[in-house]
Amino acid sequence: MTRGVLAVALVASCAGGGDDPCAGAATCVRVDVVSQTVAAIDQLELDVVYGQRHATTTTQAPGGRSTPLPLATAIVLDVTDTPELAVGVVAAGKLGARVLGTGAASVVVAPGEHATIVLELSPIDACVAGSFYCGGDRLAGDPQTLYQCNAGGVPIARGVCGAGCLVRPTRDDVCRATAGGCQDGGTYCGGDRIEGDPQTLYVCMAGVGTSPVRCPSGCIVREGDDDICR
Numbered sequence: 001m002t003r004g005v006l007a008v009a010l011v012a013s014c015a016g017g018g019d020d021p022c023a024g025a026a027t028c029v030r031v032d033v034v035s036q037t038v039a040a041i042d043q044l045e046l047d048v049v050y051g052q053r054h055a056t057t058t059t060q061a062p063g064g065r066s067t068p069l070p071l072a073t074a075i076v077l078d079v080t081d082t083p084e085l086a087v088g089v090v091a092a093g094k095l096g097a098r099v100l101g102t103g104a105a106s107v108v109v110a111p112g113e114h115a116t117i118v119l120e121l122s123p124i125d126a127c128v129a130g131s132f133y134c135g136g137d138r139l140a141g142d143p144q145t146l147y148q149c150n151a152g153g154v155p156i157a158r159g160v161c162g163a164g165c166l167v168r169p170t171r172d173d174v175c176r177a178t179a180g181g182c183q184d185g186g187t188y189c190g191g192d193r194i195e196g197d198p199q200t201l202y203v204c205m206a207g208v209g210t211s212p213v214r215c216p217s218g219c220i221v222r223e224g225d226d227d228i229c230r
Contacts, residue, residue, distance in 0.1 A: 019072075020072075021072050021073060021074030022074045022076075022114045025074060025076045025114070026076075026111070026112055027076070027077045027078075027079055027080075027109060027110075027111050027112055027113065027114075028074055028075065028076050028077065028109075028114045028115075029074070029075040029077070029087055029089070029107060029109055029114070029115050029116070029117060030072060030073075030074055030114065030115070030116040030117075031046075031072065031073045031074070031075060031089060031091070031105075031116075031117055031118075031119055032070060032071075032072050032116065032117070032118045032119070033069060033070060033071050033072070033073065033091065033093065033103075033119050033121060034069060034070045034118060034119070034120050034121070035069050035070075035093070035101055035103075035120060035121040035122070036120070036122075037100075037101060037121070037122065037123055038069055038093055038095075038100045038101045038121045039068060039069060040066040040067060040068045040069060040095065041066060041067060041069065041071075041093040041094055041095050041100065041121075042060065042061055042064060042065065042066040042067065042094065042095050042096065043058060043059070043060050043061075043093075043094040043095075043097075044058070044059045044060075044073060044091055044092070044093055044094070045057075045058050045091065045092040045094065045154055046058070046059070046073070046075070046089060046090070046091050047089070047090040047091075047147075047154075047155060047156055047157050048075060048087065048088070048089050048090075049087070049088040049142075049145060049157045049159075049160060050077060050079070050085050050086070050087045050088070051079070051082060051085050051086065054157055054159070056156065059073060066095060069093075069121070075087070075089065077109070079111050080111050081111075082111065083110060083111075084108050084109065084110040085108065085109055085110070085111075086106060086107075086108050087106060087107055087108070087109055087115075087117075088104070088105075088106040088141075088142045088145060088157070088160075089104065089105055089106065089117060089119065090102065090103070090104045090135075090140055090141050090142075090147070090155045090157070091103050091104070091119045091121065091140075092124075092152075092153070092154040092155070093121045094152075097152075098152070099124055099152045099153050099154060100121065100123075101121030101122050101123055101124065102121060102122065102124050102139065102140040102153070102154070102155065103119040103120045103121045103122060103140050104119070104135060104140040104141045104142060104155075105117040105118060105119050106142060122140070124139065124140075124153040125138040125139065125153075126138065126153070127139045127149035127153050127155075128149055129149050129150065129151050129152075129153075130148065130149065131148070131149050131172055132146055132147065132148055132149075132158065132172040132173050132174065132197060133146070133147050133148075133149060133155070133167075133172075133173050134146060134147075134161075134165035134166070134167050134173045135147060135155070135165070137167045137173055139153065139155040140155060141155050141157070142160070143165060144160060144161050144164055144165055145157055145158075145159065145160050145161065145165065146158040146159060146161055146165055146173060146174065146175050146190075146191075146197060146198060158197055158198050158199050159175070159190075159191070159197075159198030159199060160198075161175035161176060161191050161198070162175070162178055162191055162192075163175065163176040163177060163178045163179070163191065164176045166195065172197075174190060174191075174195045174196050174197065175190050175191030175195065175196060175197070175198055176191065176195060177191065177192075177193050177194050177195050178191065178192055178193055179193075180193050181193060181207060182194045182204035182207060182209075183204055184204055184205055184206065185203065185204065185205075186203070186204045186226055187201050187202065187203055187204075187226040187227050187228065188201070188202055188204055188209065188221075188226075188227050189201060189202075189215075189219035189220070189221050189227045190202060190209065190219070192221045192227055194208070194209040195208070195209065196209045196212070197212075197214075198219060199214065199215050199218055199219050200212045200213065200214050200215065200219065201213045201215055201219050201227060201228070201229050213229065215229035215230060216229075217229070217230040218230045
């Protein structure tokens, strides 16, 4: 998963109206943030997966003031070379550095077009910082994406699971292995013929992943050859 670039603007708006934060942007997703339990936030953390790219950003109202909900924010995407793009967004709303709620949504957008999603912030479950979870298992997110629980319960995407995400109640969740089986001694990114984390490289031994190595810049799946850290 490669790193992308986001431009984000935080704009307060009234429900069903207000300024359009996507105005003037080429490819843009308007995110309407609502909540039944959160009245206002002063910071919004966004974790965005689009195609094979991943980006995180934090927005803050001018002067550090709190912004009442609902509000709108724009995610401007740096894409030009694809017919359409699946965009998954996880948000964490904070007030005074405390996470009040998280939410997730997804949409498909084509280059040069605008789309809209609605993110509803809800109270967070107690996920363990540093542990991995499929979206919806103790944290907000796409059920087919593996996330890491960051400090304060904020979800950070590890990658989309091509064969689905496996919830394991007593251990970290993992991406399921794609079909085909791994070859002993070969190296594989998690989810590529071996269960695991998409940003970790494993050595196949008797069909399971061993000797895990975290890839700080991501793991590259190479058809017909060993996978490698970027």
